[in-house]
Amino acid sequence: MIFMSDKAAFEKLEMLGKNMLAQVKNDKSPTFETPLRSKSNVQFEEGLGYLRLGAKKEERTFLNVGQARTFMQTVSVANKTKKFVKEGLHTSIRGLYYQLKFSLGEDVDESLFEEQSESNVLVEDLEVALGVKREDLHLTTDRKGVVAGAMVVKDNFAGEETTIDCAKQGRSGWMIPSDVDNGMEFVEVEADYVLVVEKDALWQRLNEDRFWKKENCILVTPKGQASRGTRRLLRKLADHKLPIYVMTDCDAWGWYIYWTIKTGSMNLAYLGRDFSIPESRFLGVTMADIEKYDFLKKLTINAKQVDLKRAEEMLGYPWINRHKEWVEELKKVLKTKKKIEQDALQGERLTFVGEYVREKISKKQWLP
């Protein structure tokens, strides 16, 4: 089945080739232009609320000794993914790499790519230059997030249509796929809000309590850092006007998970709005919680160097230090040199996690 986006991606890839061909016919060196993906070109605009690339561009041209190889590689990635789109087949960036490695022809013993890292960056180049997602280029990505709640999805895949009711997935939940856009339709999203918990262990805990049913929410765990699929799903749910509440550990890794969901990260700024949810709110765990709940005092952990270093860094980012609540929070970390995990919320009784979330939301006790 050819989806609308398949057609769009195909046309963009074809246009790229046609433009190059036109340049050759006009006796010009074919060129490829893409926004610069270095940190110097990463911008944050308050009005938008996410990290994105600025106006700086990079041009590659075939008739340049230093650029000819990369140019050729870029064209080969575009050509191969165009083939995948046409065939209607998907593979991973590792599969792409293996297809390209010796694609210079049977008689040529030299490899077009030595390492997968070479082809990976070109996939990113193409995403930015063409304004498509790698998923649209039929490249699958790592997936690990899970969902339960009041959401029904229609999945058109491999010629079959499947209806997935995320309220009827038992103990397992629905595994968030690599691509939640092409061939996916969110037919019913009846929840009041989305709760994202960093750890699968806590997701399992809340799922056993049927928390999402009692609260009429959608319960998501990214299982650590959110995959591309999970970030896209959250973006789509935010577009459905659902509040997105995130709950992580109160430590370097937890904050990173939250801020990558909210604004994106420096390295992934090229993904822009499609993968950011500036509307997200941070429910906890916070340093203030340690003061508020007696039993948590005993369950803190000494912050590690990486936590303190990260807190310092975050205080320097304009998209974080513009929020006085976060400045206060991070300064408390630096002062007390303590941290706390979300698992500790179970210290007194297992069902406390749900009570905690309910109280936080009803009293609007979140950080921006």
Place this chain on the structure above:
Amino acid sequence: MIFMSDKAAFEKLEMLGKNMLAQVKNDKSPTFETPLRSKSNVQFEEGLGYLRLGAKKEERTFLNVGQARTFMQTVSVANKTKKFVKEGLHTSIRGLYYQLKFSLGEDVDESLFEEQSESNVLVEDLEVALGVKREDLHLTTDRKGVVAGAMVVKDNFAGEETTIDCAKQGRSGWMIPSDVDNGMEFVEVEADYVLVVEKDALWQRLNEDRFWKKENCILVTPKGQASRGTRRLLRKLADHKLPIYVMTDCDAWGWYIYWTIKTGSMNLAYLGRDFSIPESRFLGVTMADIEKYDFLKKLTINAKQVDLKRAEEMLGYPWINRHKEWVEELKKVLKTKKKIEQDALQGERLTFVGEYVREKISKKQWLP
């Protein structure tokens, strides 16, 4: 809902306590006996085909300065998990740790556990000593495997019954839960065999090809090293008399994944038969494949030290070197110093992976 196994686990935990009480009443020091879990007590019996613990036992007694703390900790883990079983609630071993940390009472400032590693080993002790799984003690575990295919499961969970048809899970598949025993019923298993592929990327590839439908098989990926849930699921499918074929990278990590599924590992020998599938067969990727398929020759990678070291080690294990096919395979690795990934099978055409599996199975070209 109380499951049969809940009742059994509860009774075993209660018996443990009652026996200790009886010892106290008889003016004896209460004791706790558990099979020794060190490597010196790991055994392999050809007839059984998996690693297990031998007859050596370890006894802990309360009235011994060196053992009193551990003894008390053991009793506290037993007591707390008994409470979980009674309440019908589950948590992770991290959640258990947080509940136990300061369980000596409000007036006692000393913690019962300093690190989670302390409580983790005691959970293992209890599993072996009582002959229960930690899942039976209401402890959830990390999960990451995924399934698609001709299998229907009834999931009794949190007071609800859900029917999961693994042939109707679209692009996502069914996420293998932490516990596939308690409250789980495999109502239909109509497949001819089970195919386990190490990597999720390849699972996604084969799922797109509807490989499991065309072949009437069950397609599983552990996503790397198999979780406890995945190993239990495979054990149950093998008990259903389904052949289990495993496909991994041809490297140290891939072999480790296979052998842990098949015989268990030295560290996890205490799990025994419940988590081993001696019936498993290794489909590939093999060193012989490199000779057989021309396009693979160019896609090999230089073996790393860790691969060569692992191959040497494996040649020393009696449960591996009794198979001449594996000795041959590992010697080829040591001689050529090459390895190859399963992703490379897509090098020529994306759909080749399925053709490869079909040929291997129809020609019985597997390793034991």
